[in-house]
Amino acid sequence: xxxxxxxxxxxxxxxxxxxxxxxxxxxxxxxxxxxxxxxxxxxxxxxxxxxxxxxxxxxxxxxxxxxxxxxxxxxxxxxxxxxxxxxxxxxxxxxxxxxxxxxxxxxxxxxxxxxxxxxxxxxxxxxxxxxxxxxxxxxxxxxxxxxxxxxxxxxxxxxxxxxxxxxxxxxxxxxxxxxxxxxxxxxxxxxxxxxxxxxxxxxxxxxxxxxxxxxxxxxxxxxxxxxxxxxxxxxxxxxxxxxxxxxxxxxxxxxxxxxxxxxxxxxxxxxxxxxxxxxxxxxxxxxxxxxxxxxxx
Amino acid sequence: xxxxxxxxxxxxxxxxxxxxxxxxxxxxxxxxxxxxxxxxxxxxxxxxxxxxxxxxxxxxxxxxxxxxxxxxxxxxxxxxxxxxxxxxxxxxxxxxxxxxxxxxxxxxxxxxxxxxxxxxxxxxxxxxxxxxxxxxxxxxxxxxxxxxxxxxxxxxxxxxxxxxxx
Numbered sequence: 001x002x003x004x005x006x007x008x009x010x011x012x013x014x015x016x017x018x019x020x021x022x023x024x025x026x027x028x029x030x031x032x033x034x035x036x037x038x039x040x041x042x043x044x045x046x047x048x049x050x051x052x053x054x055x056x057x058x059x060x061x062x063x064x065x066x067x068x069x070x071x072x073x074x075x076x077x078x079x080x081x082x083x084x085x086x087x088x089x090x091x092x093x094x095x096x097x098x099x100x101x102x103x104x105x106x107x108x109x110x111x112x113x114x115x116x117x118x119x120x121x122x123x124x125x126x127x128x129x130x131x132x133x134x135x136x137x138x139x140x141x142x143x144x145x146x147x148x149x150x151x152x153x154x155x156x157x158x159x160x161x162x163x164x165x166x167x168x169x170x171x172x173x174x175x176x177x178x179x180x181x182x183x184x185x186x187x188x189x190x191x192x193x194x195x196x197x198x199x200x201x202x203x204x205x206x207x208x209x210x211x212x213x214x215x216x217x218x219x220x221x222x223x224x225x226x227x228x229x230x231x232x233x234x235x236x237x238x239x240x241x242x243x244x245x246x247x248x249x250x251x252x253x254x255x256x257x258x259x260x261x262x263x264x265x266x267x268x269x270x271x272x273x274x275x276x277x278x279x280x281x282x283x284x285x286x287x288x289x290x291x292x293x294x295x296x297x
Numbered sequence: 298x299x300x301x302x303x304x305x306x307x308x309x310x311x312x313x314x315x316x317x318x319x320x321x322x323x324x325x326x327x328x329x330x331x332x333x334x335x336x337x338x339x340x341x342x343x344x345x346x347x348x349x350x351x352x353x354x355x356x357x358x359x360x361x362x363x364x365x366x367x368x369x370x371x372x373x374x375x376x377x378x379x380x381x382x383x384x385x386x387x388x389x390x391x392x393x394x395x396x397x398x399x400x401x402x403x404x405x406x407x408x409x410x411x412x413x414x415x416x417x418x419x420x421x422x423x424x425x426x427x428x429x430x431x432x433x434x435x436x437x438x439x440x441x442x443x444x445x446x447x448x449x450x451x452x453x454x455x456x457x458x459x460x461x462x463x
Contacts, residue, residue, distance in 0.1 A: 013345045013379070020353040020375035027360075027368030028414065 106219070108142070108256035109133065114158065123163045124149070125252055130157040138217075140258040146223040146246035147171070147211060148255055159257070164224075165190070165249045168279055172214040173224050178202040181212055182241065184224060190248055192225060194241035203230050203241055219258065304339065311335045312358050327433035330404060332359050332370075334442040336378055337385075337400050338449065345382040352378020366415060373410035377403045393443055400442040404435035 111127035129135050131154050139151045141161045149169070153160040162169060164186060171184040173194065180201045182194035197203060207227040213220020229242030315331045322328065332355050339355075340348035356374030360367050381403055389395045408431035409423075416422045 013349070013383075016346050016349045017375065017379050020349050021372055024353070024356075024368040024372030024375060027371065028366065030367070 107259050109135070109259045111141075111159075111255050111257055113252050113255060122168075123165045123249065124152070125161050125163060125255070127159050127161055127255060127257070128157070129257060130155045130159050132156055134259060135159045135257055140218050140222070141255050142222060142258060143247035143249075143252060143255055146225065147218065148247050148249060148252060150218065151257060161255065163249050163252075164192070164245065171218055171224065172212045173209045174212040175203055175227070176208040176210050176223075177204075178207070181214070184209070184243065190245045190250065192243040192245060194227070194243050195238070197239045197241050199232060199237060199239055201239065203227060203239065205230055209243055308332075308335060308355060308358065315359070324437055325433060327430065327437050329438045329441045330407070330434065331438075331441070332356075332374070333377075333400065333404055333407060333438055334445055336374060337381055337396075337403060337442055338445060340378050340382045341385050341396070341399070343382050345379050348378035348380075348382025349375050350378075352376070366411075369411055369414045370407075372414070373407045376410065377407045380406065393446060396446055397439045397443040401435045401439035404438050405431060408435065 109129060111129045113125045114128050115126035117124040127141075135151055135154050137151055137154050141148045141150055147164065149161045149163040151159050152162045164171060164184070167186060169186065172181065173184045174181045178201070180197060180203055182197045184192050185195055187193050194203075194209065205227050209224045209227065211218045211220050211222045211224060223246055225243040225245045227241055228244050229240070231240040231242075233240055311331050311334075319328045319331060336348075336352055336355050339351050343351075352374035353371050355378075356371035357368075359370040359374070381399065385396075385399050389399055405427075408427060412423045412426050412431070416426065
């Protein structure tokens with residue numbers, strides 16, 4: 001009792017100070033694991049609002065930074081969107097001016113080749129699509145790689161396709177790179193020539209040939225062949241340009257009829273087709289006599 | 298009793314500010330010790346035993362944010378609270394500048410204790426850290442304490458002091 005009296009009556013302050021120090025040292029010397037678990041258990045009850053407040057302030061800072069970043073992004077995207085809108089409007093105006101709207105959207109109807117012509121001078125195929133499928137005379141026909149021919153006769157469930165490898169078929173083409181225009185004419189096998197190309201025209205081996213769209217018989221832009229030979233003929237004004245057709249016309253098994261993009265019955269194409277048919281009939285007659293001729297472009 | 302509750306509430310608010318806001322108001326890498334300001338304001342005209350208990354509780358509250366050194370701030374602030382209560386009122390003139398000086402010295406003592414514990418009594422490291430961090434932080438805390446004590450002097454006495462002296 002005298003000790004307690006000594007400690008708490010006469011030296012209370014020092015006793016409390018010593019107790020506080022002893023308690024602090026005791027906490028400091030406790031193992032880390034027990035201290036952490038003890039702090040966590042206390043914190044879970046007492047400091048939950050503090051943690052939430054801290055999280056709140058941190059989240060406010062993060063949100064503020066993110067907001068600044070997103071503001072910058074919005075401004076950047078707004079400018080980009082405005083530029084793209086202008087480009088889109090400009091593109092639409094130009095397409096309207098150039099009439100690309102009708103010619104740019106083709107639909108392709110797949111067909112199987114069900115028959116081939118037996119004539120040596122009149123190469124054609126018969127496909128399994130006819131008027132019942134919406135096929136019309138004059139529609140272009142393409143293979144996997146390029147132009148193949150066009151529909152000349154339409155029946156209820158089949159159609160006859162005149163291929164490019166006919167002497168009577170002439171196609172207006174242009175060189176894709178240099179835009180040199182010429183007329184494609186069949187020579188033999190899968191080889192063609194590009195006629196009416198001047199000596200000074202820029203044509204090189206390897207150039208790609210596409211349909212020009214002139215004459216409105218074949219739509220423009222379809223690949224036709226590749227230049228494999230360019231020969232200067234000194235005595236003539238034109239160049240001899242050899243073309244190999246992209247589509248192997250002798251091995252066609254599936255083709256596609258181009259059914260969209262133009263009114264095939266409405267204009268000059270139809271008249272040209274009628275003329276072509278008449279010429280084909282004349283060619284058949286000439287074949288019997290051993291000759292061929294006619295043309296279309 | 299109402300006064301004690303207000304003190305507890307104020308301590309908790311100060312602690313929240315210490316762990317949430319203080320790191321945003323650093324100056325040259327130094328941050329103020331709001332709990333030290335709270336301790337000085339609380340015990341400067343109290344009995345030493347109040348200083349010890351208040352220092353221990355506030356230090357323990359501060360330790361809750363750092364599990365690895367649980368008891369470190371309790372130890373330091375118990376001693377500092379005792380010193381402020383024991384010598385602050387009796388030996389220092391009732392002048393705001395001297396009170397600021399008292400806070401400055403209290404912060405330095407607090408840091409000497411905590412640095413020795415945190416750096417395992419390595420004198421070189423303790424001295425380096427003391428001059429690198431403690432002096433500036435102590436000055437920052439003293440400046441803030443002077444400001445707070447001036448505000449408290451302006452407030453009605455009834456709001457910040459109880460009628461009895463503990």
